[in-house]
Amino acid sequence: MALALLAAAAATTTTSITLAAQTASPSASSLKPSHDRAPYGRQVRLWGSVPGISNARVRIAFRRAGRDRWRAVHYTRTDAGGDFSAHVRAHHTGAYRVQPENGSAPSDGTPTAPSDPGAGGASNGSAGGTGASRPSHLRVVSRTRAWVKDAAVIGHPVRIRGRVKPGDAHRIVRVKVAGRTLGAHTRHGGRFEVHWRPPHTGRKKVSVHASADRIAAGSGDRAGHVTVFRRAVASWYGPGFYGSRTACGRTLQPSTLGVANKTLPCGSKLTLRYHGRQVKVPVIDRGPYVAGRDFDLTAATKQRLGFGSTGTLLSSK
Numbered sequence: 001m002a003l004a005l006l007a008a009a010a011a012t013t014t015t016s017i018t019l020a021a022q023t024a025s026p027s028a029s030s031l032k033p034s035h036d037r038a039p040y041g042r043q044v045r046l047w048g049s050v051p052g053i054s055n056a057r058v059r060i061a062f063r064r065a066g067r068d069r070w071r072a073v074h075y076t077r078t079d080a081g082g083d084f085s086a087h088v089r090a091h092h093t094g095a096y097r098v099q100p101e102n103g104s105a106p107s108d109g110t111p112t113a114p115s116d117p118g119a120g121g122a123s124n125g126s127a128g129g130t131g132a133s134r135p136s137h138l139r140v141v142s143r144t145r146a147w148v149k150d151a152a153v154i155g156h157p158v159r160i161r162g163r164v165k166p167g168d169a170h171r172i173v174r175v176k177v178a179g180r181t182l183g184a185h186t187r188h189g190g191r192f193e194v195h196w197r198p199p200h201t202g203r204k205k206v207s208v209h210a211s212a213d214r215i216a217a218g219s220g221d222r223a224g225h226v227t228v229f230r231r232a233v234a235s236w237y238g239p240g241f242y243g244s245r246t247a248c249g250r251t252l253q254p255s256t257l258g259v260a261n262k263t264l265p266c267g268s269k270l271t272l273r274y275h276g277r278q279v280k281v282p283v284i285d286r287g288p289y290v291a292g293r294d295f296d297l298t299a300a301t302k303q304r305l306g307f308g309s310t311g312t313l314l315s316s317k
Contacts, residue, residue: 028051028133028134029048029049029050029098029099029100029131029132029133030048030098030133030134031046031047031048031060031096031097031098031133031134031136032046032047032048032136033045033046033096033136033138034046034047035138036138036139037138037139037141037217038090038138038139038140038141039090039140039141040090040091040141040142040143040165040166040216040219041089041090041091041143041165042090043087043090044087044088044089044090045085045087046060046074046086046087046088046096046098046136047083047084048083048098048133049078049081049082049083049084050082050084050098050099050100050133051082052082053082053100054079054080054081054082055077055078055080056077056078056101057075057076057077058076058077058084058098058099058100058101059072059075059098059099059100060072060073060074060075060076060086060088060097060098061073061096061097061098061099061132062088062092062095062096063094063095063097063135064092064093064094064215065092065093065094065095065214065215066214066215067094070097073088073096074086074088075101084098090138090140091140091165091166092140092216093138093139093214093215093216093217094137094138095135095136095137095138096135096136096138097132097133097134097135097136098132098133099131099133139216139217140166140215140217141216141218141219142164142165142166142171142210142215142216142217142218142219143164143165143219144162144163144164144173144208144209144210144219144220144221145162145163145164145221146162146175146206146207146208146221146222146223147160147161147223148160148161148206148223148224148226149226150224150225150226150227151227151229151273151278151314152198152226152227152228152229153228153230153231153314154199154200154201154229154230155197155198155199156197156198157196157197158195158196158197158198158226158228159193159194159195160175160177160182160193160194160195160196160206160208160223161191161193161194162191162192162193162221163186163189163191163192164186164190164192164210164219165190166190166215167186167188167190167191168186168213168215168216169187169188169190170185170186171185171186171190171210171213171215172185172210172211173185173192173194173208173209173210173211174208174209174211175194175196175206175207175208175223176206176207176208176209177196177204177205177206177207178196178198178200178202178204178205182194182196186210198226198228200228201228201229201230201315201316201317202227202228202316202317203225203226203227203228203271203316204225204226205222205224205225206222206223206224206225206226207220207221207222207223208220208221208222208223227271227316228316229271229273229314229315229316230314230315230316231312232294232295232312232313232315233292233293233295233310233312234259234272234293234294234295234296234307234310234311234312234313235288235290235293235295235296235297235309235310236296236297236298236299236301236302236307236309236310237260237287237288237296237298237299238252238254238298238299239299242254246260246284246285246286247260247266247285247286248266248267248283248284248285248286249266250284250285252284252285252298254299255300256284256298257279257281257282257298257301257304258281258282258283258284258285258298258301259281259282259283259284259285259295259296259298259301260283260285260286260288260295261283261285261286261287261294261295261296262286262288262289264283264317265283266282266283266284267282267283267284268282268283268317269281269282270282270283270315270316270317271315271316272295272297272305272313272314272315272316273313273314273315274305274306274311274313274314275305275306277304277306279301279304281298281301284298293310294315295313295315
C-alpha cells in the first residue's frame with residue numbers, strides 16, 4: 001500500500017513538472033510586414049514579438065528571392081512584453097525574419113537558439129522557441145522612369161531611355177510610341193534604351209512598361225510627348241496688308257500670330273521651331289505663292305522665332 005502511494009505521488013509530481021515546463025516554454029517568435037506588396041523604395045513597417053525576450057536587442061534579417069543567404073538589415077529592441085516594431089526600405093522581393101541577438105535570453109533564463117555563421121548573422125533554426133521566426137514574404141513593385149526629348153525630325157532616330165529599379169539585368173521592357181511597340185532588355189543597373197525612327201510628323205505620346213520578374217512586379221511610366229517636325233521653307237509677310245482681311249477671315253495686324261499655307265485647313269494649329277525657339281500658331285491665310293515655299297509667317301510669328309526674311313525651319317505639319 002505504501003509503495004502504491006509513493007508511486008502515485010511520483011507520477012503526480014512528474015505530471016506537474018511536465019505541465020510547468022510546457023507552460024514556461026516560450027511560444028514562437030513572429031514577424032509580419034504591414035503590407036505584402038510595396039513600391040520600390042517605400043518604407044515598410046515590420047512588427048511582431050519574441051516571447052520571453054523583454055527589453056533586448058533583436059536582429060531582422062532579409063533573404064532576396066532566389067537566394068539562400070540571410071543578411072542582417074536592421075536591429076531593434078523588444079519592449080517589456082517582447083513586442084517590437086521597425087521600419088525598412090523595400091528594395092527587393094524576398095523574406096524577412098527576426099531573431100534575438102547572441103546573449104539575449106528569455107526572462108526565465110531559457111537559452112536562445114544558436115546563430116548560423118553562414119546566414120549573415122541570422123539563425124537558420126526553426127520558428128519555434130526563441131530562434132528565428134518563420135519567413136514573412138514581401139513582393140516589391142518595380143519603379144520605372146523613362147525620358148525622351150520633346151522634339152525630333154522626321155526620319156531621324158529618336159532615343160528613348162530609362163531605368164528600372166531594382167536594377168537587375170535582362171528585364172523585358174516595352175516602349176509604346178505612335179501605335180508601335182518596341183522591345184528592349186535592361187542592362188546591368190536596370191538601364192534600357194531604344195531608338196525609334198518617326199515616319200510622320202505630329203505630337204506623339206511615349207509610354208514604357210517593364211515586365212514582372214522574380215525580383216519585382218512590373219511597372220510603367222509616361223515618358224511624355226515628342227513632337228516630330230519636318231523641314232519647311234518659309235518667308236514672311238505683313239506690311240501693306242495690315243487692316244485687310246485674310247483668306248481665313250482674320251483681320252491682319254502687326255501683332256497677329258499665324259501663318260499662311262496653301263493646303264492646311266484654316267484654323268488648324270501647328271508648331272514651328274527655329275534655332276531652339278518654338279511657337280504654336282494657327283493657319284490664318286493662304287499662300288505663299290512662290291515656288292518651293294511652304295509658309296508665310298506673320299511679322300509677330302517671325303519675331304517670336306527670331307526668323308530672318310527667308311529660310312528653313314521645322315514644322316509639326
